[in-house]
Amino acid sequence: MDGNGVPLRCLAGIRVLDLTQFEAGPSCTEALAWLGAEVVKVENPQGGEPGRTAFVGPPGSPDSYYFFEFNANKKSVTVNLKSERGLALVKELAKKADVMIENMAPGTIERLGLGYDVIRALNPGIIYAQVKGFGEGSPYEHNLAFDMIAQACGGTMSITGEPDGPPIKPGPSLGDTGTGMLMAISILGALYERRATGQGRRLQVAMQDAMLHYIRIAFQQQAATGKAAPRNGSRSVTGSPPPAGIFPCAPGGPNDWVYIFARQKDHWHRLLKVLGREDLIGNPDYETPEARRGRTEEVNAMVAEWTRRRDKHEAMRVIGAAGVPAGAVLDTMELMNEPSFTERGILQTVQHPTGPFKMPAWPVRFDGKPPLLTPAPLLGQHNEEVFAQWLGISAADIAGLRREGVI
Amino acid sequence: MDGNGVPLRCLAGIRVLDLTQFEAGPSCTEALAWLGAEVVKVENPQGGEPGRTAFVGPPGSPDSYYFFEFNANKKSVTVNLKSERGLALVKELAKKADVMIENMAPGTIERLGLGYDVIRALNPGIIYAQVKGFGEGSPYEHNLAFDMIAQACGGTMSITGEPDGPPIKPGPSLGDTGTGMLMAISILGALYERRATGQGRRLQVAMQDAMLHYIRIAFQQQAATGKAAPRNGSRSVTGSPPPAGIFPCAPGGPNDWVYIFARQKDHWHRLLKVLGREDLIGNPDYETPEARRGRTEEVNAMVAEWTRRRDKHEAMRVIGAAGVPAGAVLDTMELMNEPSFTERGILQTVQHPTGPFKMPAWPVRFDGKPPLLTPAPLLGQHNEEVFAQWLGISAADIAGLRREGVI
Numbered sequence: 033m034d035g036n037g038v039p040l041r042c043l044a045g046i047r048v049l050d051l052t053q054f055e056a057g058p059s060c061t062e063a064l065a066w067l068g069a070e071v072v073k074v075e076n077p078q079g080g081e082p083g084r085t086a087f088v089g090p091p092g093s094p095d096s097y098y099f100f101e102f103n104a105n106k107k108s109v110t111v112n113l114k115s116e117r118g119l120a121l122v123k124e125l126a127k128k129a130d131v132m133i134e135n136m137a138p139g140t141i142e143r144l145g146l147g148y149d150v151i152r153a154l155n156p157g158i159i160y161a162q163v164k165g166f167g168e169g170s171p172y173e174h175n176l177a178f179d180m181i182a183q184a185c186g187g188t189m190s191i192t193g194e195p196d197g198p199p200i201k202p203g204p205s206l207g208d209t210g211t212g213m214l215m216a217i218s219i220l221g222a223l224y225e226r227r228a229t230g231q232g233r234r235l236q237v238a239m240q241d242a243m244l245h246y247i248r249i250a251f252q253q254q255a256a257t258g259k260a261a262p263r264n265g266s267r268s269v270t271g272s273p274p275p276a277g278i279f280p281c282a283p284g285g286p287n288d289w290v291y292i293f294a295r296q297k298d299h300w301h302r303l304l305k306v307l308g309r310e311d312l313i314g315n316p317d318y319e320t321p322e323a324r325r326g327r328t329e330e331v332n333a334m335v336a337e338w339t340r341r342r343d344k345h346e347a348m349r350v351i352g353a354a355g356v357p358a359g360a361v362l363d364t365m366e367l368m369n370e371p372s373f374t375e376r377g378i379l380q381t382v383q384h385p386t387g388p389f390k391m392p393a394w395p396v397r398f399d400g401k402p403p404l405l406t407p408a409p410l411l412g413q414h415n416e417e418v419f420a421q422w423l424g425i426s427a428a429d430i431a432g433l434r435r436e437g438v439i
Numbered sequence: 440m441d442g443n444g445v446p447l448r449c450l451a452g453i454r455v456l457d458l459t460q461f462e463a464g465p466s467c468t469e470a471l472a473w474l475g476a477e478v479v480k481v482e483n484p485q486g487g488e489p490g491r492t493a494f495v496g497p498p499g500s501p502d503s504y505y506f507f508e509f510n511a512n513k514k515s516v517t518v519n520l521k522s523e524r525g526l527a528l529v530k531e532l533a534k535k536a537d538v539m540i541e542n543m544a545p546g547t548i549e550r551l552g553l554g555y556d557v558i559r560a561l562n563p564g565i566i567y568a569q570v571k572g573f574g575e576g577s578p579y580e581h582n583l584a585f586d587m588i589a590q591a592c593g594g595t596m597s598i599t600g601e602p603d604g605p606p607i608k609p610g611p612s613l614g615d616t617g618t619g620m621l622m623a624i625s626i627l628g629a630l631y632e633r634r635a636t637g638q639g640r641r642l643q644v645a646m647q648d649a650m651l652h653y654i655r656i657a658f659q660q661q662a663a664t665g666k667a668a669p670r671n672g673s674r675s676v677t678g679s680p681p682p683a684g685i686f687p688c689a690p691g692g693p694n695d696w697v698y699i700f701a702r703q704k705d706h707w708h709r710l711l712k713v714l715g716r717e718d719l720i721g722n723p724d725y726e727t728p729e730a731r732r733g734r735t736e737e738v739n740a741m742v743a744e745w746t747r748r749r750d751k752h753e754a755m756r757v758i759g760a761a762g763v764p765a766g767a768v769l770d771t772m773e774l775m776n777e778p779s780f781t782e783r784g785i786l787q788t789v790q791h792p793t794g795p796f797k798m799p800a801w802p803v804r805f806d807g808k809p810p811l812l813t814p815a816p817l818l819g820q821h822n823e824e825v826f827a828q829w830l831g832i833s834a835a836d837i838a839g840l841r842r843e844g845v846i
Contacts, residue, residue, distance in 0.1 A: 042632035067628035087677070088663035097659040170779045175759040177766070180675060184698035184766035187774050191610030192599065199685060199696055199768050201673045202609030203598030204653035213620040218803040220627035221474035225449035227634060234806050241785045241802035246611035248799055250771050252504040256495035260770035266608045268587060278606060289606055291591035352582040359584070359591035361606050363667035364657050367594050372577045378648045392655055395648035396625040399641050
């Protein structure tokens with residue numbers, strides 16, 4: 033365990049009953065866990081939630097790297113939801129929970145008899161949260177969805193790609209984690225309210241709907257132009273004037289590019305100094321964004337001629353230090369190996385039974401340090417602890433439940 | 440005003456002193472405003488925060504559509520931070536605030552004499568939040584950044600694009616709004632804690648660091664393969680087997696595509712029925728993802744032959760109803776004109792002085808409805824109200840401050 037994180041207790045005492053799987057739900061409850069909530073995953077005794085095994089893990093591990101990433105700092109209990117006694121157990125847990133959350137396929141939680149009306153009757157103060165692909169009332173509310181379906185239907189793909197090319201799926205799993213973050217904010221708002229009012233809430237978010245929140249820059253572009261927002265390659269959807277975008281660097285590998293954005297006059301002047309072209313400062317043929325738009329190829333070529341002779345790190349260092357917004361395109365390996373991320377606790381190493389795993393932590397620092405990561409739980413690792421503490425079930429009775437296949 | 444939103448009071452009584460600009464900061468404080476916090480923007484009397492005017496707005500409006508989108512439900516006061524009396528006024532406001540937040544260029548807030556140590560001494564219980572491009576302790580902590588710089592340096596570009604093409608900037612402004620959401624979660628956690636402990640917090644997030652949170656799917660891919668995560672066009676970074684990705688639809692416009700993802704056996708079988716190729720069900724040459732990988736072109740051509748003869752809406756309807764994850768690629772105009780978003784309050788219309796503006800609302804529904812949007816404030820619209828209510832300044836004194844250029 034690195035010493036670069038700090039255990040947070042912001043949500044100490046908050047109990048989250050977590051019936052989520054894969055990423056949209058788990059990313060949400062993990063954020064709550066990092067803030068100090070007690071998050072208890074309820075999993076199928078036969079293999080657990082599918083995220084444990086749908087991806088690759090380290091040799092000898094029952095669980096995937098994916099599961100490690102989205103389930104740190106949580107607890108795991110097993111409950112067989114196909115058994116009446118298992119369902120009764122979940123209802124008992126729900127009575128003790130502050131938050132219950134699920135992201136099953138549409139209609140599944142209701143068919144299990146664990147829908148909102150049932151749970152609210154048992155625990156009127158509960159915050160009951162649901163994540164689906166499409167919203168209740170949408171023409172597609174019964175449809176299945178994954179991250180990429182949400183990104184297709186939510187507009188993010190339509191604004192990603194080259195202007196004359198097909199739509200491209202943004203690499204980030206915005207449909208999943210992006211949605212999970214909006215639900216986490218809503219749960220936290222409802223928890224704050226509940227402390228004053230005792231009032232529970234039903235919260236619902238759809239992955240398609242959540243995508244609109246992240247492309248508001250495109251909606252303003254549409255409002256300004258009267259046309260659907262375009263794809264602009266490496267430039268912003270607002271179509272910044274040159275130089276703006278990525279420029280090729282030595283030695284020419286797939287991610288050997290540097291982003292440069294010099295729209296403002298002072299940034300343009302500073303960039304000209306870096307390029308050794310002080311002669312152009314004040315030249316009306318280049319001085320304004322509009323003037324440069326008429327010379328896009330020429331301006332970009334001038335910048336690229338300089339960047340091609342540097343590697344991306346040098347280019348970023350020199351241009352950035354001159355006061356011009358610039359950034360090297362970094363790949364996941366370069367990020368993983370950048371010492372600053374480890375020193376600052378943005379990457380932390382957790383000790384799983386199969387060995388250490390270095391992964392991104394919650395990137396917000398609290399009084400200087402991000403929350404400390406602890407490993408994702410093994411399947412059913414906290415059966416004894418949670419059933420005893422939440423429900424007062426004895427060790428002997430827990431053993432009985434296990435023998436009978438209830439947990 | 441549509442009747443499809445509900446005013447929320449989850450954070451009633453919470454005062455947020457908001458010195459942010461553009462998007463990363465404003466998206467964060469807007470989320471708090473939608474939850475019912477009193478968010479007061481502190482703006483330059485000369486033109487306000489740059490987001491008001493850096494983009495296009497409706498005819499006759501002093502403010503841009505961009506500003507409308509990121510500043511709904513907030514209040515605005517003007518304070519001249521170049522005046523000693525203006526700075527003193529901000530300190531008085533800080534004494535009354537629960538949260539103070541800024542996203543100025545590195546070092547600026549400290550040079551103004553409004554840094555963390557100063558403010559904490561005035562108000563030990565304050566939650567003091569800062570959003571920067573690069574983290575304190577990073578080699579680039581003094582560098583300027585915008586959304587696209589964060590996306591270059593944070594890995595999101597490296598995993599977006601065609602496999603043999605250059606990196607592409609994801610269209611969503613993840614560097615801005617994506618970061619803002621993580622800070623909102625952290626502020627809410629600190630507020631919850633503070634209610635129990637009275638303890639303030641210093642919160643810091645860097646846009647580069649925040650990007651790692653949204654590409655964890657790529658980090659697991661790297662862990663699994665030992666190589667930097669690749670670009671995979673419209674497929675996930677995990678490189679799903681065919682059919683997975685976008686397929687062309689009639690009439691062939693730039694966004695006439697449908698996403699289809701049929702990795703699971705039951706999804707593949709259902710898709711074969713839709714295509715009228717029941718004969719292939721159970722055929723070992725196509726039955727497993729591995730078998731189909733060896734026939735990627737053939738499988739994709741089979742699907743495209745069907746999709747090309749439908750428009751994307753029909754394709755999504757038919758394939759989705761068959762129980763296969765599928766989604767039409769929708770552009771911003773199609774989303775804006777989809778009635779379901781308006782009926783469900785995901786899009787709401789706010790009445791600005793220059794007329795109505797329809798925009799995305801907070802997409803999470805609370806007991807069935809999203810928070811009700813109210814218009815972004817005019818510059819200084821709430822001077823009288825806020826200076827009177829927070830500081831007890833009389834109307835006559837406020838008039839004097841205005842005459843003297845302090846506000």
